[in-house]
Amino acid sequence: MKRMLQLLALLVVLATAITWLVTGANRGWTKTSRPVKTLDEVTGIEGITYQPAFLPGVDFLGASLLAAGLLAGSSLFFRTPRQQPLTKSQFPNQ
């Protein structure tokens, strides 16, 4: 269980970092839409429309790292299973 929680925490950190980098390493707040500019050739006005897009920001990074920290921290409540010393009967025949 201990090992599983630690692996899960590592997985959360990696997944978060990869998602953040792939989506453009946004150093602002998380956005759920992206402004798209279109030029009206007659008037010269740049129209703005918003398209749905998930752009994770530093709040997303912080929340994910906190979650990973909690997972890793909770692993400390579990003991590492100790290897039992071999009994005499378990020794291979000499």
Added chain:
Amino acid sequence: MKPSIIPLLTLTLATAAYAAPESFDFKDPKGVNNIVFSLDAPLESVNGSASGVTGTVLFDPENPAATTGKIVVASESLIVPNPMQKEHLHSANWLDVAKYPEITFEVKSFADTKTEGSVTSANVTGSFSLHGVTKEITVPVKLTYLKDKLASRVPNLKGDLLVLRANFNINREDFNIQKGQYEDKVSPTINLTLSIAGAAVQ
């Protein structure tokens, strides 16, 4: 004598009709009209736009200084890409869009009017209403008159276009928006950039 009066009357009426200002409707069927707003904040500046622009402007190309009109922006149409910021912006603590559904600017007078070709620039004084507070402000405005250009934008419609551009700052505290609050988090100065076009159908 009588026959000579008729052409004179026709000429007078034609001149009067030519001199009459055109009424430009700023409800844009193509949806490109927009007002961009931005304000500084510690992590990143808050940038958004408003698209719900309506209003009418009476513009006379022969006398641009006599321009009158009113531009209305639906408060609900203000958008920022962060959903939580948008929720806060629309809430009763900030713009209170439910109580104050419109942001308006009504032209009172033109000053320092200069026209070069189809472009007129002027300092326009008018009543700016936001968050239930109305203040008189003066903003630099550029008007571009595009004669007979409506058809190239909206097929089957003949008429003229008027493009209005302006860039100016307002102070949110002047309009009782979180007065004296959150100054370290959200700048009191809001920059507004208008790029809107109106059509006068013939």
